[in-house]
Amino acid sequence: xxxLQVQNTNxxxxxxxxxxxxxxxxxxxxxxxxxxxxxxxxxxxxxxLYLLSTMDTSYNGNIVIDGTQITGQSKKNLARFRxxxxxxxxxxxxxxxxxxxxxxxxxxxxxxxKKSKEEIEAEALELIDxxxxxxQEHKKASRISGGQQQRVAIAxxxxxxxxxxxGDEPTGNLDSKNAENIFDLFRRFSKERGQTIIAVxxxxxxxxxxxxxxxxxxxxxx
Amino acid sequence: MTTNQKIVQVFLTAxxxxxxxxxxxxxxxxxMYVFMNSFMDGVNTFxxxxxxxxxxxxxxxxxxxGDPRAIITRNKADELVLVSNAKNIRYTEGIKNIDEIxxxxxxxxxxxxxAAQLNQxxxxxxxxxxxxxxxxxxxxxxxxxxxxxxxxxVQGNLYDLDKRNNGIxxxxxxxxxxxxxxxxxxxxxxxxxxxxxxxxxxxIETGAASLDRSRALVNIDVARQLLNKNKSYATDxxxxxxxxxxxTDIAKSIQPLTQYKVEPWQEGNAQMDSGELLRNIIAxxxxxxxxxxxxxxxYNIMTMTVNEKIKEIAILNAMGFNSKDIIEIFLLQSIFIGxxxxxxxxxxxxxxxxxxxxxPFQLGLLDSLPMNYNPQDYALAFLFGLxxxxxxxxxxxxxxxxxxxxxxxxx
Numbered sequence: 152x153x154x155l156q157v158q159n160t161n162x163x164x165x166x167x168x169x170x171x172x173x174x175x176x177x178x179x180x181x182x183x184x185x186x187x188x189x190x191x192x193x194x195x196x197x198x199x200l201y202l203l204s205t206m207d208t209s210y211n212g213n214i215v216i217d218g219t220q221i222t223g224q225s226k227k228n229l230a231r232f233r234x235x236x237x238x239x240x241x242x243x244x245x246x247x248x249x250x251x252x253x254x255x256x257x258x259x260x261x262x263x264x265k266k267s268k269e270e271i272e273a274e275a276l277e278l279i280d281x282x283x284x285x286x287q288e289h290k291k292a293s294r295i296s297g298g299q300q301q302r303v304a305i306a307x308x309x310x311x312x313x314x315x316x317x318g319d320e321p322t323g324n325l326d327s328k329n330a331e332n333i334f335d336l337f338r339r340f341s342k343e344r345g346q347t348i349i350a351v352x353x354x355x356x357x358x359x360x361x362x363x364x365x366x367x368x369x370x371x372x373x
Numbered sequence: 374m375t376t377n378q379k380i381v382q383v384f385l386t387a388x389x390x391x392x393x394x395x396x397x398x399x400x401x402x403x404x405m406y407v408f409m410n411s412f413m414d415g416v417n418t419f420x421x422x423x424x425x426x427x428x429x430x431x432x433x434x435x436x437x438x439g440d441p442r443a444i445i446t447r448n449k450a451d452e453l454v455l456v457s458n459a460k461n462i463r464y465t466e467g468i469k470n471i472d473e474i475x476x477x478x479x480x481x482x483x484x485x486x487x488a489a490q491l492n493q494x495x496x497x498x499x500x501x502x503x504x505x506x507x508x509x510x511x512x513x514x515x516x517x518x519x520x521x522x523x524x525x526x527v528q529g530n531l532y533d534l535d536k537r538n539n540g541i542x543x544x545x546x547x548x549x550x551x552x553x554x555x556x557x558x559x560x561x562x563x564x565x566x567x568x569x570x571x572x573x574x575x576x577i578e579t580g581a582a583s584l585d586r587s588r589a590l591v592n593i594d595v596a597r598q599l600l601n602k603n604k605s606y607a608t609d610x611x612x613x614x615x616x617x618x619x620x621t622d623i624a625k626s627i628q629p630l631t632q633y634k635v636e637p638w639q640e641g642n643a644q645m646d647s648g649e650l651l652r653n654i655i656a657x658x659x660x661x662x663x664x665x666x667x668x669x670x671x672y673n674i675m676t677m678t679v680n681e682k683i684k685e686i687a688i689l690n691a692m693g694f695n696s697k698d699i700i701e702i703f704l705l706q707s708i709f710i711g712x713x714x715x716x717x718x719x720x721x722x723x724x725x726x727x728x729x730x731x732x733p734f735q736l737g738l739l740d741s742l743p744m745n746y747n748p749q750d751y752a753l754a755f756l757f758g759l760x761x762x763x764x765x766x767x768x769x770x771x772x773x774x775x776x777x778x779x780x781x782x783x784x
Contacts (some may be wrong), residue, residue, distance in 0.1 A: 197783060201779045201782075201783070203737070206690065206691060206778050206779050206782075207779045225694045226695060226696065227696075227697070230693050230695035230696075230698075231695070232693075232694060233691065233692070233693040234692060234693020234694075235693070239691050239692075241782060245684065245688050245691075245782070246688075247685055247688060247689075249383050249384065249387035249634070250383055254379075254383070256379075258689075258692060259374065259692045259693060259736075261376040261379075262376050262692065262693055262694060262698075263693070264376070296534075307692070319782075346506075347384060
């Protein structure tokens with residue numbers, strides 16, 4: 152079973168004028184593969200990622216994630232699916248700034264509601280350890296440094312042990328040292344836990360160390 | 374606490390100032406609702422108390438029909454019958470046998486009191502001053518039951534009328550006009566020319582000046598004797614019912630039991646009925662307007678909150694919270710504000726009412742503005758408050774749930 156299958160997918164923007172963003176995209180990603188999506192700005196790479204994330208549902212084609220047909224599902228089902236199977240890391244940390252670091256990490260698991268609060272907290276603390284943000288867990292998310300915030304965002308993406316981790320330029324906003332750290336983490340997750348990683352990136356160094364690069368130009372895979 | 378409730382808690386406590394402003398706006402609306410309605414209720418009660426201190430809810434009396442029977446009827450088509458200046462003849466006066474009627478009324482459960490009265494216009498003399506007065510022969514116990522007469526006695530004691538057959542109680546205005554005070558003697562003279570000396574055993578003040586200037590009370594048996602009437606004679610039967618607003622319907626059910634006229638209070642006092650209705654409309658219109666304005670306040674605050682939280686909503690969405698969760702998160706905030714504001718409003722409304730109630734305000738018989746503390750007003754205020762905050766919160770929450778997370782997250 153493939154981690155991800157995209158078949159003949161087209162996407163249009165209608166405002167301000169009709170624009171064919173993604174043209175007949177088809178590709179597959181294996182389990183545990185670490186894939187970078189690259190391309191010039193405007194090439195449609197972020198758009199593609201948001202289709203894969205299940206948040207954008209207005210496209211033609213077919214997307215299957217982890218054996219589950221995503222296309223045509225109700226928004227409610229998709230929300231549930233995202234919660235359980237997809238971890239998302241954004242370019243900007245996008246944490247809930249009023250919440251503590253620990254709460255931010257725990258929220259997706261609390262929403263999933265499959266484990267007790269104590270178990271979730273223990274797992275969150277483990278992730279905090281793993282990502283080297285110990286000591287910050289009871290601070291508000293707005294009170295820690297940018298590098299730390301991005302690591303909290305990664306911890307949040309990992310809490311439900313998703314099959315796929317998606318990143319929209321996850322290191323784009325970090326200095327090279329922090330970026331390297333995060334790349335290493337992703338590398339480890341794909342190797343040790345078999346998690347599939349798909350990251351949109353501009354960073355050639357980042358992409359060079361991935362298993363595969365999918366390059367987009369003018370909405371087509373090159 | 375569910376996850377959504379935890380999020381609500383964090384969102385609410387993160388903006389204490391906004392929370393306080395929203396709660397205050399609801400509190401103000403609800404407290405004004407409580408105050409306005411307590412006040413109008415008080416005015417209505419005061420008005421009906423005054424009115425019913427001299428008027429019963431239903432009155433039974435012998436009505437003089439205004440339509441005289443034709444004396445001669447026309448027999449042939451070409452005959453012309455002309456009777457000019459036809460006169461009414463009253464064959465019976467008053468109610469001959471009140472005991473029979475009273476027995477019939479026993480089965481009607483809504484009736485809370487029946488008092489027979491014998492009313493007659495008489496002259497009162499005190500030396501040279503002579504004045505027209507309305508003499509009421511009353512059954513003291515029943516009279517007090519229906520009108521609370523004993524409360525209005527300024528001097529003396531209502532039940533002294535039962536103890537001496539020459540005792541009389543005068544309205545304060547009347548006593549002043551003829552210049553008598555407690556224990557003075559006066560002479561009553563009936564239209565038939567009968568005179569009797571009475572001793573003033575008390576004075577009464579109801580607040581209705583015209584009544585206080587003309588009313589004199591004696592025991593009903595004394596009045597019967599004075600007017601040469603039989604033992605169960607009376608001119609009026611005054612009936613009180615449990616709910617005065619239903620008097621019309623109850624009067625209709627009494628009417629078949631007697632040939633006399635049964636008149637509910639509404640028949641002669643439509644102005645009071647409509648006055649009460651108008652005051653209630655004003656109170657509800659004013660307070661609902663205030664509540665709706667408070668509702669707009671919440672709507673504004675919640676819309677602002679949603680706008681502020683667009684990013685958070687998108688993040689929650691990306692993490693797997695669905696639109697139902699988003700609606701719940703924002704609606705719960707409004708409901709919490711409505712609940713808190715509602716309780717604060719009830720307390721604050723009660724405080725305002727008590728302050729106004731205790732502020733001296735001299736107006737006629739009033740020492741302060743009348744105020745009722747009716748649990749129903751409080752319950753309604755709270756209910757309206759919750760409904761309005763619910764609506765005002767639902768619209769922004771719905772909008773929040775429809776935001777497209779992709780638009781927000783892509784920047």
